[in-house]
Structure formats: structure tokens, C-alpha cells
Amino acid sequence: MSPLDKNPVIENIRKSLGRQPGQAVEPRPAVLPPRPALEIQAEIDLFVSELNQLSGHARRVHQEQLAQALDELVQAEEIRRATLWKTPVLGNLGVADHLERLGVEIIPAGEDKHRLASCDLGVTEADYALAETGTIGLLSSPEKPRPVSLLPRVHLALLRAAAFRPDLAQVFAEAKGQGYLILITGPSRTADIELTVTLGVHGPKSLNVWVLV
């Protein structure tokens, strides 16, 4: 359909509603005020508790404990190959170096999807977090490719306290100009066969969120 043609769908809607072209939209009904934030330690506590209830693995990690925490994760999940985002926080913490020292092969996040799919672990950094639902929000850019949080069977997201927002409303107000946002609330799950909960059906089976303190 060329732009000069009349759009039959719009025409039919106007006929049904008795509206004229160009007639103004009435003001949109009000929404409820957003949830008020708790103080930050309480927000972190709530986040950790909510995500763990969903079979996620959330906890506070001190910066100096990071190497040890990575060691434990690599052992427990038998990580041999990993890919990770290039963010200032992940860089400053030396996540890639720690993993390499543990004998993990690093695949650059810009590699082709088949290579990324062969990774056991994908490491990202949350842009947003919502305590009430145990949710993290990730944006995307060339340094932060979308498949890293999707294709590997284990997802580790580092989370700064500054990323917490009280409500979806604040996340949306900040992110709505972006081309992509993903909200992740727990590991991939299904109950499609006899309602038996199965984790990791397509996305990561194991979701680890470490709140940096």
C-alpha cells in the first residue's frame, strides 16, 4: 500500500467510531502512582529474596570476594567457555582476567551466534533492577550484545546498587527511547508438560545475580 492510498483499516475504524480524520485524542485516563522506594539495603534484601524464590541465585558480593565467587561458580557449573559484555564495571573488576586465570576460554561477545551458543557462561551487567519482582533490566549496544544473556546455559549479571529503581514506571521513563530492553525475572522456565516446572527450556537454566557491595 502506497502512502497516498487511503488506509482501509483506519477508514473502517473511523466509520465504526464515528470519528473524523484529525480529531484529537481525548486525554488518557490516569494511571496509579508508582511504588515508593524502600531504603537501599531493604530494596536489596527484597530483590535477593524475590529472585531466590524463583529458583534464581541472588546474593551480595563484596568486590574483594569476586574472584572467589567466580571460582565457586566455575566449579559448580563446570564452566569451560564464557563470553562477556565490555562495560566499564566488568572491565574495572577484571572479570575476564579472573575467568581466564580459572582456565576458562573467553569468546568475544561480538562473535557469531553459533560460537556464543557454545559458551557455558554469559556475563552481563544489569542496567536496572526492580526489587518487588526480583527483576533485572538489560539494554543493548555493540559492547552489550543481546545473545550474551540468552544463549549460554548460565547467566551471571552483576548489579550495582545504583541500578535499582522503585517501579517499572522509572525504568520505562529512562529506557523508552532505546531500541531494546529486556526484563529478566528468574531463569527460563516452562510448565507446559503436565505442569511440571522445568528450568532452562530455551534460555539460561541458571540465573545468578550478584549485587556488588
Place this chain on the structure above:
Amino acid sequence: MTESTHSHQAPAYIEFGEYSTHVPKNIPIALEQATGRFLGNREARIAEMPQWEELRQAAHEIRLHTLLNLDLYLELVEKQVVAAGGVVHWAVDAAEASAIVVDIARQHGARTAVKVKSMATEEIGLNQALEAAGIQAYETDLGEFIIQLAGTGPSHIIVPAVHMRKEEIAALFREKLGIDAPTDPLELAAIARRILRERFLEAEMGISGANFLVAETGALVIVSNEGNGRMCTTLPDLHVAVVGIDKVVPDWESLTVLLKLLARSATGQKLSAYTSFITGPRRTVGEGGAKQFHLVLLDNGRSRILQDPVARETLKCIRCGCCLNVCPVYKHVGGYAYGWFISGPIGAIFSPQILGVEAARELPFASSLCGACADVCPVKIPIPKILLHLRHRVVEGDEFEKPAAPAPLRASASLGRVALSTPWLYRLGTRLLPFLMAPLRRDGWLPALPPPVNRWTRVRPLPAFRGGFREWWAQRQRRNGDRDSRGSP
């Protein structure tokens, strides 16, 4: 296998009554379990939300407002999706929508497509259209993957294969995939993951629907738990979304209200595992995501529904499936009885409006009007009121459609109206009835009646007529009068 009779094409006639007399025995059991769990979780979520009723009211107002200004919001969607680098197509009906998707696939030389669970593509029978064009479309939601192997349609909006037992699914995997599948749900899911992982990585095209479409920026919102929604929209170079024009949301602020209601109403989750917000194709090569994004906006009768001020509230639906979970009729007959991709109370009001009352005339009667659906609906669709509205349309017709009920039924309804509104005729009837019934009467019941009224007695006996209300009332007044005169308090 269960005997599923779901048709992929829009059905010419939906035989709800006929189907409901031979529902497979496992269906009510499976549905009672599934819906019970969802409703239990939902109750727990609502108990945590003191503002639940205010949220429902806000959602109702926002959805109705969107429908009443739909032309302008759709124009904004088009403008914003194009500004983001996407291509927008308008489809008047199902055939046009399927043809558009097939064309896009051909232009890109796509031979395989991976699909997110989508009611809109079920509605237009897209898989069959793609297959006819030599393009293989793979369903990737675990439940949809199973029913695609079985060659049937979904029996529930949220859990499409809810009616199948693990033994049946294992047998199906053995037969169709040639895999020695065990009967363990975890193992079956692992098999599906392995097979679908290859398809995600190989497919040239991803096809999705959308839960919402945000007019403010042209963002497509897709909710999923398994992650297949992310796979289909992240890995292939081409992403085509088929979205009903009723899915529009004015802005991101409105979206907060609807997202807070959707997962809580559907499965009793606070949010589903993944909620994707995709605005146009990828902006940079390195970030991943589709290189090309096409949006197909599907009308298929929705714009016509808008002219009916009562029934148009049907289009407020956000497809949570909660009305199915509470419906005593749905839980007994299952999704296939409703004859099309959408079932339960919402199907009973949606299908007759899209397909016409001629094809779906039984559906408005497939309800006890108990009202449970309206009580739980997160956007407050007055389903019982719309059912009655459509019953009226079926029997007597209205300004939108001619009546569709069989002539004898319409004639007896007219006769009934005359008899009930003419006092002398009514009194005569109450005198005559006991004599007419006498030969068939057995201990206060009528076990068998002649055609066409035997449709009741085929299933259960009819209580015999015990006398007119007026006589009964007069006697009661006399008895009470006696008591009063004896000086009771």
C-alpha cells in the same frame, strides 16, 4: 491421542453442543489441575496487592480509551515504527495477513521460520499458508511445539497442550521425531530444547505476535517464560510481527498498569521470566537482533466490532486466560469444544463477532452466566452481559446482524412471548399443561419427550409441571392469612 477437532482454517460452523457430549475423559481432570494451580498462585499475588481493584479499574479505562481513539494511536504506531526503521503493513483480513508474511519470506529467500506462540498467527492460519508456499514454520514454545507435532491447535491460551499426558507426548516424540523419548517431563523438555536450539540458530526468519504495541515509541512488547520469544526475535536476521490492531497501548506509562496485571492474572507470577521491548530493527550490527523488522497490523473484523458499544469491550482483552481458568463450562469441555483458536468465555464472545453468529451461534449459549469470568477479568470485560447481548443477536438479530437461530427455535420463542404476555392465554396454558403431560408423567418427572423437545430428556428427565404460579401464590396467601388471624407475632 485425544480426539481434537480443532480446525486450522476459520471454521464454517462450530459444533459446541455436539462436541461437548463426547469430551475425552482426561480433559476435565487435566484442566482442573492446571487451572487450580494458576488460580491458587493468582490469589496469593492479589493478596499482596492492596491496589488490585484500582489497577483493574485503571486498566479498564486505559483499554477502553485506546479503543475509542484507536485510529489515532494506530497512526502513531505506524509513524514511530517507520521512524525506527521498521516496515508497517496493514491487513484487512486473515488471507491478506498471511499473504503479506509469505511475500516477505519469499523476498528474503527464507525457507525456515521459527515462531513465538502467537494467537494472531493461529487466528490467520499462518503456518498452513507458509507451508503451502514451501516455507517450514517451527513452533518453539514447548506446548506449541507439542501440538504442532500432534497436528492440532491450542486448547488453552497459556498452556496450549494442557490436555495431553506425558505418556502421550513421549509417544508423539517417538512417532514424529524418531527419538526414544522417556515419559519424564524434564527429559521431554530437554529433547525439545536440543532440537529447537538448532532451529533457532539456522532459521532465516523469526515470526512473533505481541502482547502489546506501544504507540508512543512503536515498541513491540513480548512476554514469555521459556525464552523462545527472545530467541526468535534476536537470532534470525528477519523479524516479522503479526499483531491485532487491538493490542495497542497509548504509552509506556499505561503499559506499567497492564504488565502488573497480565502475569499475575495468567499464571500467578509477578512478571513472566522474560519481557522483551523491541523498537524497530537493531540500531548497530554488534548488538545483535534482527536486521529487518516488519509489523503486520491485523484487522480481521476488529474494526467492525468497534461499532457495537456493548460488544466492543471484547477487544479490551489482554489474553491472560484467567476467564478460562475460572469457567466451570470450559473446565468440563476443554478448549477444542469452542472450535477455534480462542476458547473459554472470551472465545464465546470473540468468535461469534469475528466469524459471525451464523458460524458460531452456539457459543453465546455455552455458559451458565455464573459471572466468575467478569469477576476475575483484569480489564473488566463484562463477559456475561456481552454473552446475553450476543444471545439476543442470535435469536432475534440486531442492527449489526440478522438472526441465526434455527427457524423452529425462533418461532417457538415468538410463540412463547405471545403466550407469556397474554394473560388469558397464559392461564389457559397452565390449566392445559397437566393434562397434556399426564400420559408421559412418571412420579413427578417426564423421563422422555417427543422430538424436537427430546433434546432435554436425552440427557436428563424434565420435572413435571405442578400447577400455575398464580394458584400457588393465592393458596400461600390464604395459608399465611390463616396464620396471621391466629395471632402469631
